[in-house]
Amino acid sequence: MPSKIDEKKDCGTSVDEAQPREGGAWAERIRALKNVPPVLHFVWESGPSVVFWNITIRIVVAFLPVGIGIIGRFIIDGVNRLRMQQPLPAHFWWLVGSEMALAVLTGILTRSVDYFDNLLADRYTHHVSVEVMRKAAALDVTVYEDPVFYDRLERARVQATDRLAMIQQMGRLIQQSVTAIAFSIVLIKYSPFLLLLLVAGILPAFLGESHFAFLTYAKNFRQTPLRRQMDYLRQVGGSKEAAKELKLFNLSEYLTNRFSALSQTIYEQNVALNRRRLFWGGILAIIGQLGYYAAYGYSIWRTIQGRYSIGDLTLITTAIMQAMGNIQQAFSTASGVADQALFLTDLLAFFEMKPRVQNKEGGFKVPRPIRHGFEFRNVSFTYPGTERRILKNFNFFLEPGERIALIGENGQGKTTVVKLITRLYDPSEGQILLDGVDLREYDLDDLHAEMGVIFQDFMRYEMTARENIAVGRVEVPHTEEEIRYAAEKSLAASVVGKLHGGYEQMLGRRFEGGVDLSGGEWQRIALARAYLRDAQLLILDEPTAALDARSELEVFERFAELTEGKMALLISHRFSTVRMADRIVVLEGGRLVEEGNHSQLMALGGRYAAMFEMQAASYR
Numbered sequence: 001m002p003s004k005i006d007e008k009k010d011c012g013t014s015v016d017e018a019q020p021r022e023g024g025a026w027a028e029r030i031r032a033l034k035n036v037p038p039v040l041h042f043v044w045e046s047g048p049s050v051v052f053w054n055i056t057i058r059i060v061v062a063f064l065p066v067g068i069g070i071i072g073r074f075i076i077d078g079v080n081r082l083r084m085q086q087p088l089p090a091h092f093w094w095l096v097g098s099e100m101a102l103a104v105l106t107g108i109l110t111r112s113v114d115y116f117d118n119l120l121a122d123r124y125t126h127h128v129s130v131e132v133m134r135k136a137a138a139l140d141v142t143v144y145e146d147p148v149f150y151d152r153l154e155r156a157r158v159q160a161t162d163r164l165a166m167i168q169q170m171g172r173l174i175q176q177s178v179t180a181i182a183f184s185i186v187l188i189k190y191s192p193f194l195l196l197l198l199v200a201g202i203l204p205a206f207l208g209e210s211h212f213a214f215l216t217y218a219k220n221f222r223q224t225p226l227r228r229q230m231d232y233l234r235q236v237g238g239s240k241e242a243a244k245e246l247k248l249f250n251l252s253e254y255l256t257n258r259f260s261a262l263s264q265t266i267y268e269q270n271v272a273l274n275r276r277r278l279f280w281g282g283i284l285a286i287i288g289q290l291g292y293y294a295a296y297g298y299s300i301w302r303t304i305q306g307r308y309s310i311g312d313l314t315l316i317t318t319a320i321m322q323a324m325g326n327i328q329q330a331f332s333t334a335s336g337v338a339d340q341a342l343f344l345t346d347l348l349a350f351f352e353m354k355p356r357v358q359n360k361e362g363g364f365k366v367p368r369p370i371r372h373g374f375e376f377r378n379v380s381f382t383y384p385g386t387e388r389r390i391l392k393n394f395n396f397f398l399e400p401g402e403r404i405a406l407i408g409e410n411g412q413g414k415t416t417v418v419k420l421i422t423r424l425y426d427p428s429e430g431q432i433l434l435d436g437v438d439l440r441e442y443d444l445d446d447l448h449a450e451m452g453v454i455f456q457d458f459m460r461y462e463m464t465a466r467e468n469i470a471v472g473r474v475e476v477p478h479t480e481e482e483i484r485y486a487a488e489k490s491l492a493a494s495v496v497g498k499l500h501g502g503y504e505q506m507l508g509r510r511f512e513g514g515v516d517l518s519g520g521e522w523q524r525i526a527l528a529r530a531y532l533r534d535a536q537l538l539i540l541d542e543p544t545a546a547l548d549a550r551s552e553l554e555v556f557e558r559f560a561e562l563t564e565g566k567m568a569l570l571i572s573h574r575f576s577t578v579r580m581a582d583r584i585v586v587l588e589g590g591r592l593v594e595e596g597n598h599s600q601l602m603a604l605g606g607r608y609a610a611m612f613e614m615q616a617a618s619y620r
Contacts, residue, residue, distance in 0.1 A: 032341040035348055036170075039341075042131075043167055046123040054116040057109050058171055062178035064106045066186065069318040071099045077311030117168055124167060131351070132156060140355045141424045142384045151224045155343075156350035166340030173333040180326035186319040190312070191302070194295045198324050201291015205284040206331035212277045213335050217342040219273055226262050233259040288328065295320050357426055363443035366450045370536050372435045373399040373567060374421055379430035380590075381416055390416045392590040393430070400536075403560070403568040405581035407608070412587040414571045415455075418541050421569070422451055449475065452535035456542035458526040460517075462508035465496050465525065469503075472529025482532065489561075490527035539569045575612050584608065 044051055078092045136153065143149040187194040236242045237255050246252050296317065303313040376396040382389050390413045398404055398421075406414045419425050420432060423439055432439040439447070452472070461468050469486055470478050483503065487493040499505035499515065506514040507525070517525070530538055560580060572578050579598035586594035586601070586608050594606050601608035 032338055032345060035341040035344040036337065038348055038351075039166070039344055040170075042128055043120070043124055046127040047120060050116055050120050050123060054113065054120060054171055055174060057112050057116065058175040059178055061106060061109045061113060062175045063182060064102050064109070065179055065322055066182040068099055068102050068106075069183075069186070069315055069322070071095050071102070072318070073311040073315035075099065075311075076314050077309055080310050113171070117171065120167065128347075132347075135351055135353070138355055139353060140357050141419065142356075143353075146385060151228065152346050152350055154228055155224060155346040166337055166344070169333050169336050169340065173330060173337060176326045176330040176333060180323055180330050183319040183323040183326065186315065187323055190308070190316055191298070194298060194316070194320065195323070197291050197295040197298065198320065198327065199291075201288045201294070202324065202327050202331060205281075205288050205328065206335065208280055208284045209332060210335045210338065212273070212280070213338065214342065215273055219269055220343075223266055223269065226266055230259055230262050230266075233262075288324075292320065292324050295324075357423055357444070358440075359444035360441060363446070364437060364441055366442055366446050366536070367435050368450075368536070370400050370435060370450075370567070373397060373402070374537075375433040375436075376417075376420070377431045377433060379420065379427045379432060381413075381420060381425065382428045389428075390590050391420075391427075394590065394592060396585060396592055398537075398567055398569065400567055401565050403563055403570065403580070403582045405570045405572065405578040405584045406587060407571075407573070407575075407578055407584060407611070408587035413590045414587055415541055417587075418453070418455075418539055418569065418571065421537075422453060422539070423447060449533075450536045451539065452530035452533040452537070453539040454526050454530045454541065458523070460508060460522050460526075462510040462514065463506070464501075464503065465499060465505050465507055466503040468507055468525050469528040469532060472532035478532065486528040486532040489531040490524050492521075492524040492528040495521045495524050535566075537567045537569065538563050541571045542573070573615075575615055 075092070075095050078095070184195050187198075233255050237246070237252065237259070242251075246255070299308065299313055299316045299320065302308050303310070308316065374397065376394050379391055379394045379396075380389055381391040381394075390411075394413070394417075396417070406417060408414055416425075420427060421439075423444060426440065434442060434447075461471060463471075466483055469483055469492070472486070484493065487496055495517065496503055496505075501513075506512075507517060508514045509516050527540075530540070570578070570581060575598075578584060581597075583595060583597060584601055585592055586606075588607060594601055594604065594608050596604065602612065
């Protein structure tokens with residue numbers, strides 16, 4: 001695999017791209033062949049028995065044309081003897097029956113190959129797609145903020161399913177190679193010169209196709225950002241979320257023109273390459289035909305000399321056509337495999353990426369109950385690929401049974417604190433402790449099981465209402481009572497009660513029968529997920545932004561009941577809810593600048609009091 005890809009396997013940093021080098025087409029293709037064994041491993045894992053029978057049947061099918069050709073030679077010589085008023089061979093009709101049986105067997109086995117190809121394609125698609133999903137879920141959150149990573153992820157997703165052609169090509173390559181070798185042996189038996197003429201005609205075409213296959217890969221690589229932009233424009237142009245603005249701002253024509261411009265750029269690049277390929281491909285095809293007719297003419301000349309029989313000439317002609325056809329196909333297929341292997345570079349590089357946030361093997365279980373709580377000790381944090389420190393020597397503690405509100409202007413580090421305490425990130429400097437032990441020493445899955453988190457940008461799953469709530473805790477099955485309890489606590493029960501299908505109602509418009517919810521209704525569904533978890537720490541990061549003030553107050557009154565005796569971390573811009581916290585922490589410039597309860601901070605007359613008065617003034 002290209003070295004540049006290997007250098008950046010740690011996805012805690014920005015993702016570098018290994019750019020195709022047009023000057024080194026053959027070197028790139030040879031390196032790309034290293035991608036084949038890992039893919040074969042994926043294929044074998046997908047279905048060992050299917051792979052075995054696919055290859056076995058292909059090898060049998062590969063030998064059948066040779067058998068038919070050899071039998072045909074004896075049949076034609078037998079008929080020729082009859083024309084010369086000589087008796088037919090005693091086994092003549094047996095030969096005819098055998099040739100027919102082989103032809104029938106070829107048809108049956110060819111259909112069997114198609115059957116196993118389809119089985120393998122389905123199994124491989126499922127297997128590799130699941131692996132891509134699992135790998136994507138295991139990577140750090142930081143990589144999803146890197147557009148270069150998105151280019152690689154997009155190529156990996158496409159390659160995960162679009163490389164089915166390569167799997168079938170490898171099967172065909174085995175079959176074509178066996179047939180080509182078998183007929184080449186037949187030609188060598190008559191004259192090695194025949195095979196030499198064929199190879200001399202085929203080789204230039206193979207080299208030319210290999211070169212253009214690399215140019216196609218390099219072109220597609222460069223076009224990835226353009227295609228992503230096109231996909232985005234296509235999505236926006238047909239999305240429910242954008243429909244109103246498309247109408248009001250008359251954006252449809254603007255987006256269509258942008259899409260057309262990108263499409264035209266890609267079209268012109270494709271046409272330019274295809275014209276070159278057509279011109280040189282035609283010249284190389286002529287050279288190949290010259291090789292074929294040279295071998296064919298040589299065979300006729302030897303037959304006229306009496307060195308070959310009519311049956312020999314027929315077999316040689318068949319062997320020339322089959323050998324040439326299968327050698328060409330094998331070269332073309334091998335070129336296609338190398339071409340496909342180039343595209344697999346991104347898929348395999350994606351699988352080799354390693355998250356910076358690692359789950360320690362044999363890590364500690366989270367204490368139950370937590371006795372001392374969480375502590376941020378001189379924590380600083382900088383997002384990978386940036387230089388600005390979001391947190392600077394941040395010190396903070398959260399004790400058991402304490403409800404803390406984080407407030408501050410946007411970009412001051414509130415959500416970053418949430419991501420650090422949940423170990424979506426690790427600190428750049430300093431430590432985060434849980435009961436005096438570094439957070440990195442705990443089992444990551446166990447840590448997450450003790451946390452219930454709802455972000456402002458929560459997911460709206462296109463699933464049933466029941467499933468939308470149940471995803472809050474998928475480790476165990478849930479009873480009807482548990483689902484309803486979570487819905488009652490989050491005030492989502494009133495939302496579900498209005499749905500025609502109740503808890504079995506499909507939400508969202510993606511699937512048939514689905515209904516969409518308002519922003520506030522979706523937030524209540526999302527809040528129910530947090531209430532479903534028997535977590536020791538509950539975190540709400542602006543989860544009620546789409547609710548009106550009264551609904552938000554109801555939610556937080558329930559929140560106060562639920563978190564009684566537990567740790568809770570709340571981020572909100574509404575001081576009516578913030579003041580319910582036991583302690584309020586004010587962040588500014590990535591530092592803790594004030595802390596205390598509402599009364600203490602108002603008496604202090606500092607940053608909190610100023611923000612409170614500013615918001616209160618807007619209601620007067």
